[in-house]
Amino acid sequence: MNLVFFLEEPSAEALLKELLPTLIVGKNVNVHYYKFQGKQDLDKNLARRLRYWQEPDTAFIILRDQDANDCRVVKRKLNALCKSSDKRYLIRIACRELESFYFGDLTAVEQALAVKVAHFSRKRRYRESDNIINPAGELTRITNGKYQKIAGSRTIGKILRSRVAANTSPSFHALIDGIRKIITGGAT
Numbered sequence: 001m002n003l004v005f006f007l008e009e010p011s012a013e014a015l016l017k018e019l020l021p022t023l024i025v026g027k028n029v030n031v032h033y034y035k036f037q038g039k040q041d042l043d044k045n046l047a048r049r050l051r052y053w054q055e056p057d058t059a060f061i062i063l064r065d066q067d068a069n070d071c072r073v074v075k076r077k078l079n080a081l082c083k084s085s086d087k088r089y090l091i092r093i094a095c096r097e098l099e100s101f102y103f104g105d106l107t108a109v110e111q112a113l114a115v116k117v118a119h120f121s122r123k124r125r126y127r128e129s130d131n132i133i134n135p136a137g138e139l140t141r142i143t144n145g146k147y148q149k150i151a152g153s154r155t156i157g158k159i160l161r162s163r164v165a166a167n168t169s170p171s172f173h174a175l176i177d178g179i180r181k182i183i184t185g186g187a188t
Helices: 010-023 039-052 071-083 099-103 106-113 118-122 135-142 149-160 170-183
Strands: 002-007 030-035 058-065 088-094
Touching: 002 010, 002 039, 002 170, 010 030, 010 149, 010 170, 039 058, 039 071, 058 071, 058 170, 071 088, 088 170, 099 106, 099 135, 099 149, 099 170, 106 118, 106 149
Parallel strands: 002 030, 002 058, 058 088
Antiparallel strands: none
């Protein structure tokens, strides 16, 4: 099977390349990543990319940040773009940004970046990782600039892959569960 990720940013690819090996172990899955140049590029070109993909036995996972939008509206819009393709797809929204996944396991961030941040998970403003307004900015701030989007995603991803169950981000678990489901042929 082919598993194709349509992503809005390179940092999502860096994270997924670290997470996926443990999720697809023992499965015959070829993984492809297609990075768009941001949300507008993804929205503009998604339907065309899906329509013209010709390899059989392919499933697509579209991962996009919610940012300040209503995640239900974002998902409906992406779903409308995908429906006409007659391809097997799954849409996952990172609530608010990819970095919300990292706030879901600040112990992993601490281990990956060698900076004391795990204690922040006890602070009320960080307890619900998917509700942090600007997680990328907050992560940069609490790590004193050690977090860099691509390198940080790669490094944190190496730790997160062995700590999936410890993560408290609901949108992270929705992504992981969706990947597992789609590679076993489950419903999308």
